[in-house]
Amino acid sequence: MKKSESIPSSSPLADRLHSAAIHLLRSIRRVDEASGLSAPRLSALSVVVFAGPLRLGDLARAEQVRAPTMTRLVQELEKSGLVRRAPDPADGRAMRIAATGRGRRLLMEGRKRRVGELEKRIKALPMADRRALQAALDVMEALAK
């Protein structure tokens, strides 16, 4: 999934989009590590921070992973003191996940670093390219369902 010019024109859009997403994420991974959190943990933490306290199942759905996967992610985040788990007062089976102050802080810093790298590259782009990216984002988010 590399050389887009060698891929015939049958479905190049989907193909290139897929490829671009893979390589974009791979190229950012290094920076992610600087925060001490992996991409999935950072992503989950981000949802907890921005989507407020929420149930584990909802978090799993938001992140498009199964419950056991999210259980483990949350356990690690909790061990690192970034997130707190409390029984849902309304439902004895459920757990409510909330960000701690430290979690909030670390996310912001991590986000700055991680996204800073991307941001740096984006800033180096001509305005037209930036606009193109901007315009495509809503579409991509919709595609990801």
Place this chain on the structure above:
Amino acid sequence: MKKSESIPSSSPLADRLHSAAIHLLRSIRRVDEASGLSAPRLSALSVVVFAGPLRLGDLARAEQVRAPTMTRLVQELEKSGLVRRAPDPADGRAMRIAATGRGRRLLMEGRKRRVGELEKRIKALPMADRRALQAALDVMEALAK
């Protein structure tokens, strides 16, 4: 990294792009599995198919992974009969990786399936959205370096 509307405007472009890439890939992963190959294997196979026979190191670089990772990926692809390894006649240390007929065939089918899902969603988009996506792709590929 979910609700873009709750993220302040400091660096929303990079942030949203990152998030969109993550979720896009996650949403495609299921389909990928239908081919029997994981995303990394499919991606590597694709490079071998389209970028012709090439050395393992070059393949690793193209896929932005380290040599040992690529060694393992190639071993699995070879075990599945999708790829052939042969000593490089020009360099006794190097291995040349080439796709087999089966590899080529499977890639095409897999690509159709995998990308077919994306394609389906893309086809459902208004023309303007498709154009926006198209325009952003070159930019994204450049960003991924």
Place this chain on the structure above:
DNA sequence: AGAATTTAGTTAGCGCAGCTAAGTAAATGA
């Protein structure tokens, strides 16, 4: 030419993320 260094790839072994299957406990409902 011969020794030292560099380069290509492999092996070993680790951490982490995804999954399914199976279990517990609480909620729902017949």
Place this chain on the structure above:
DNA sequence: TCATTTACTTAGCTGCGCTAACTAAATTCT
């Protein structure tokens, strides 16, 4: 009330990424 469903956890598997350490070939330097 008893059965079923739902929410989460535990156990255990596969696979991908990495680094460190190794072998062997190529290259470089006397």
